[in-house]
Amino acid sequence: MESGIIVEYIDRQKIFCAVILEIKNSRLRLLTENNREVSLSSGRLTQHGSTVLDISMGRDRLVEVLRETAGRRSALAQQIDIKELWEVLNTEQEWIDLATMTELCFPGPRTVDHESAVIRAFFENRTYFKFTRDGFFPHSLEHIEKSTAQARETVRKERIIEAGVQLIRNGSRAVAGQLSEEARECIEIIKSVFLFGKESPHYPLGKAILAKAGITSNDALFQLLVTLGEMDENENIGLLTSRVSVQFSENLFEIASKKVETFRRGFDENGRRDLTDLPLFTIDGQSTLDFDDALSLEKKGDHYRLGIHIADVAHFVKKGDHIDQEALTRGSSVYMPDQKIPMLPSCLAEDLCSLKAGELRPAISIMADLSPAAEVLDYDIFASMIRVNSQLTYYDVNLVAEEHPDFSILVDIAKKFRRRRLSEGAVQISLPDINVWIDSSGEINISHINRESPGRMLVAELMILGNWLMAKFLSHRGVPTIFRSQQGPKERLYRDDGGTLFQNYMQRKLLSRFMLSPSPEPHAGLGLDVYTTATSPIRKYFDLVTQRQIRAALGLESFYTAEEIQHIIHMLEQPMSTVAKLQTNRQRYWIFKYLEKRIGQKEEALVLFKRKSGYVVLIPAYMIECELPLSEGINLNPENLIQVTIQHVNARKDMFSVFAG
Numbered sequence: 096m097e098s099g100i101i102v103e104y105i106d107r108q109k110i111f112c113a114v115i116l117e118i119k120n121s122r123l124r125l126l127t128e129n130n131r132e133v134s135l136s137s138g139r140l141t142q143h144g145s146t147v148l149d150i151s152m153g154r155d156r157l158v159e160v161l162r163e164t165a166g167r168r169s170a171l172a173q174q175i176d177i178k179e180l181w182e183v184l185n186t187e188q189e190w191i192d193l194a195t196m197t198e199l200c201f202p203g204p205r206t207v208d209h210e211s212a213v214i215r216a217f218f219e220n221r222t223y224f225k226f227t228r229d230g231f232f233p234h235s236l237e238h239i240e241k242s243t244a245q246a247r248e249t250v251r252k253e254r255i256i257e258a259g260v261q262l263i264r265n266g267s268r269a270v271a272g273q274l275s276e277e278a279r280e281c282i283e284i285i286k287s288v289f290l291f292g293k294e295s296p297h298y299p300l301g302k303a304i305l306a307k308a309g310i311t312s313n314d315a316l317f318q319l320l321v322t323l324g325e326m327d328e329n330e331n332i333g334l335l336t337s338r339v340s341v342q343f344s345e346n347l348f349e350i351a352s353k354k355v356e357t358f359r360r361g362f363d364e365n366g367r368r369d370l371t372d373l374p375l376f377t378i379d380g381q382s383t384l385d386f387d388d389a390l391s392l393e394k395k396g397d398h399y400r401l402g403i404h405i406a407d408v409a410h411f412v413k414k415g416d417h418i419d420q421e422a423l424t425r426g427s428s429v430y431m432p433d434q435k436i437p438m439l440p441s442c443l444a445e446d447l448c449s450l451k452a453g454e455l456r457p458a459i460s461i462m463a464d465l466s467p468a469a470e471v472l473d474y475d476i477f478a479s480m481i482r483v484n485s486q487l488t489y490y491d492v493n494l495v496a497e498e499h500p501d502f503s504i505l506v507d508i509a510k511k512f513r514r515r516r517l518s519e520g521a522v523q524i525s526l527p528d529i530n531v532w533i534d535s536s537g538e539i540n541i542s543h544i545n546r547e548s549p550g551r552m553l554v555a556e557l558m559i560l561g562n563w564l565m566a567k568f569l570s571h572r573g574v575p576t577i578f579r580s581q582q583g584p585k586e587r588l589y590r591d592d593g594g595t596l597f598q599n600y601m602q603r604k605l606l607s608r609f610m611l612s613p614s615p616e617p618h619a620g621l622g623l624d625v626y627t628t629a630t631s632p633i634r635k636y637f638d639l640v641t642q643r644q645i646r647a648a649l650g651l652e653s654f655y656t657a658e659e660i661q662h663i664i665h666m667l668e669q670p671m672s673t674v675a676k677l678q679t680n681r682q683r684y685w686i687f688k689y690l691e692k693r694i695g696q697k698e699e700a701l702v703l704f705k706r707k708s709g710y711v712v713l714i715p716a717y718m719i720e721c722e723l724p725l726s727e728g729i730n731l732n733p734e735n736l737i738q739v740t741i742q743h744v745n746a747r748k749d750m751f752s753v754f755a756g
Contacts, residue, residue: 096123099150101164102143103211104135110215112165114148114157126154128161142214144207164208171212172219175200181223185233192230222246252300255281259304266322286325289316290336317747329688331434333680337673339429340421343440347421351440354411355447362457364480366651370460371482375404377450378554381488382532385428385437386450387633389458389483390557392501398472399465399504403561404481407457408448408632409643412439414652423663426670428634431681432531432539438634448633452486459629459645461561469511476568478649492550506549509556513592516559521622522584523592524603529718531685539689541717558630559621566627569644570615575657576644577637577664579626580616582607597701597734600713611637613660636667680749686717687746694741697756702735712739712753719751726755 100115102125113125116132123140125133148160180199184191191199193210200216201209217226222242225232234242259281262274274282281304288301295301310316320326334341343351375389391402412418422438429436437444450456460479464472496502517523528544545551569576585605588598606620618626629641640655640663647654655663690696700712700723709724710731723739731737740756 096137096143097147099147100143101146101148101161101207102140103214104139105141105218106133110141110218112161112168114150114161116150126157126161128158128165130154130158141218142207142211144210146207168208168211168215171201171208172216175213175216177216177220177223181233181239185223185236188233188235190230190232196231251277252303255284255300256304256307259285260308262323263304263308263310263319266319282320282323282325285316286320289313289320290332329433329684331431331677331681331684333677334434337677339436339673339677340425341434341436343421347417348440348442350417351442351447355442358411358447362455367457367478367480368460370402370404370458370479371455373402373481375402375450375481375483376485376487377452377483378487378489378492378550381490384445384449385633386483386486387448388558388561388630389450389481390505390554392505395464398467399508401463401465401505401508401557401560403461403463403557403564403630404450404458404479405460405561405630405642406448406450406633407459407478407642407646408439408443408639409646409652410457411443411447412639414643414655418443422636422639423666424670426636426667427674429674429677431678432685433533433681438636444633450481450483452483455480455482459642461564463560463564465508469508469515471564474564474568476565476645476649478646478651487550489548489550489554492553493548496549496553502549502553505553505557509553512556512560513552516622517591519622520583520619522587522602522606522620524599524606525592525594526596526599526603527715527718529682529686531682531689533685539685541686541689559623561630562628563621563623563626565629565641565645566615566623566625569627569641569648570625572648574644574648574654575613575660576627576641576655577660578612578615579609579618579628580612581609581618581620583619595734596715597703600701601703611664613657613664636663683719683749684746686719687744687749687751690717690741690744690751691746694744696741697738698741698753700737700739700753702731702733702737704733705731712737714739714753721751721753723753723755729755 096115096118098115098117101112102115102123103110103112104125105111111127111129113127113133115123116126117124121137122134123137125135127133146164148157150157180196184199193213196217197205197210197213200213217224217231222239223234225234255277258275258277262278262281284297284301285304287295287297288305292298305311305316310319317326317330321328321330370391373391373393375391377386377389379386387406387408389402389404391404393400393402412422418439425436425438428438428444439448450458458479458481459476460481461474461476463474466472492502496506513521513523525547528546530542530544532540534540546555566576566578570578584602584607588594588602588605594602609618609620610616615625617624627641628635629638629645632639632642640660643652644655646652698714698716700714702723703711703713703720705711706722709722711720712723713720738756739753741751742754743750743752745751
């Protein structure tokens with residue numbers, strides 16, 4: 096090798112033509128076709144020939160000759176059909192040297208330009224041959240198909256990235272109906288990255304789009320999705336990340352609708368006790384549409400007969416059918432201030448299975464004979480046909496609780512039953528519920544619900560009574576179900592149903608976890624020897640399972656085994672955890688959204704306990720815990736009532752802070 100020889104080398108995935116200006120200790124100083132001087136080792140060269148240029152002709156002329164040479168070689172490379180060569184050579188699966196391959200490509204007279212053209216052609220198209228210094232080796236058909244697919248995917252991703260960048264730059268000017276396929280896909284990709292981060296299957300591509308577009312924070316990404324109309328300012332992010340199904344499939348709706356049609360055409364009442372002459376009523380919230388329990392009361396000489404009637408959902412939703420499988424996946428209906436997601440399709444939850452006034456419905460009835468002291472003298476559980484006479488709200492009952500004889504008796508029964516539970520060690524937690532709802536104008540409304548009002552108290556206690564009797568019914572027969580049990584609290588702060596707001600709130604923190612099991616155990620928290628839940632089968636899968644065991648005991652269907660019950664308990668752990676988190680977080684979001692407009696407002700706070708960094712306080716108006724920073728000269732004790740000022744609220748970031756007011 097000597098000065099003046101034309102050589103070629105690869106840099107940044109491109110072949111460059113150059114001339115050697117100087118050789119020094121195996122390092123070459125080159126002048127390239129781009130009029131640049133570079134230094135590299137001789138091992139970097141891909142090709143060199145015998146053509147020698149007079150380096151004294153001047154730099155500009157040398158560059159001109161190099162460019163002409165490069166152009167000539169590139170033109171020759173365009174004449175080579177690599178795919179055609181592969182079709183001829185792939186069956187032999189042998190290495191082919193440069194000289195042989197050049198001969199195959201150019202049958203006539205050949206020069207160093209032809210060899211260079213071969214290298215250039217195979218360098219540009221590496222789909223069909225492996226290309227090294229040793230020569231060329233034909234790839235297998237499988238390798239080519241895979242490589243081709245990868246190349247197509249790379250091109251597709253590049254298009255998506257470019258479309259995504261353009262979309263982000265256009266922002267609100269983007270019109271959904273006019274978006275390209277790549278832009279539409281890009282939106283789904285960045286939405287997935289926003290929701291699931293590194294767990295998103297599109298994370299690498301999404302990050303590439305966002306990085307190129309200059310989107311560096313989740314806040315900016317959220318605002319972009321809002322701008323593009325993909326999310327609302329108050330989007331329920333937790334719902335999206337939980338992947339809870341909001342809608343039911345068309346197939347499921349069709350199956351449910353057929354059940355409604357079948358029932359309306361006629362219903363076999365054989366084996367059911369006719370209670371349609373009994374005056375039944377429901378007591379629920381004003382917005383309730385899924386009525387799954389009703390009550391009745393009769394005076395029978397020296398005792399009362401209390402009827403607790405539960406919609407026989409299991410009559411319509413058969414074990415293992417498509418609707419049942421979907422209900423098991425959901426686990427429960429989800430109730431949030433701005434949205435309700437039912438466990439069952441609406442034509443079942445709000446129609447066929449709902450105890451609507453004036454409608455004939457199959458039910459499971461619990462008829463309990465009670466003494467004036469609310470002692471259970473006897474009870475019976477059976478399949479029935481019922482028709483609800485009136486649908487009342489808690490407000491309706493509260494208005495007439497003292498004057499109406501039936502309601503005053505029911506309130507008395509509820510109070511006496513609670514006292515009996517308390518005497519057995521029950522822990523009564525009396526805390527207000529915060530009701531949050533969004534009206535038709537989008538206004539956020541917040542109110543306190545008194546759980547100890549006559550209407551709510553009597554319904555709560557009578558449902559506990561009904562669940563207890565169903566648990567006794569099953570346990571006496573040795574039938575497994577989803578029994579609930581609970582050990583006593585870690586500490587008692589008050590007795591019976593007394594206690595201050597502070598004591599009730601802190602007592603709740605000291606309760607033992609409730610346990611679910613196919614076998615009955617005492618429920619210390621309720622003061623009962625055995626307990627289950629079956630009074631809400633429209634909205635809770637646990638209750639539907641227990642109802643099926645009741646039906647099986649009545650000869651209406653087959654039993655679940657203890658092993659099947661345990662499996663269902665395990666299956667429902669995640670869905671029920673998700674439901675609880677969704678409801679709690681969404682309630683908290685809307686309370687914070689309400690408070691965002693009330694920064695600077697003063698609120699009463701209840702001191703709970705002290706930490707190193709400050710005090711933890713409860714804002715009773717919203718039942719929200721928050722931290723109060725330590726302030727010089729202020730020394731507080733648990734249960735102190737103080738005034739605080741709302742300092743900062745951000746519902747989207749779940750931030751809420753106060754300072755001593």
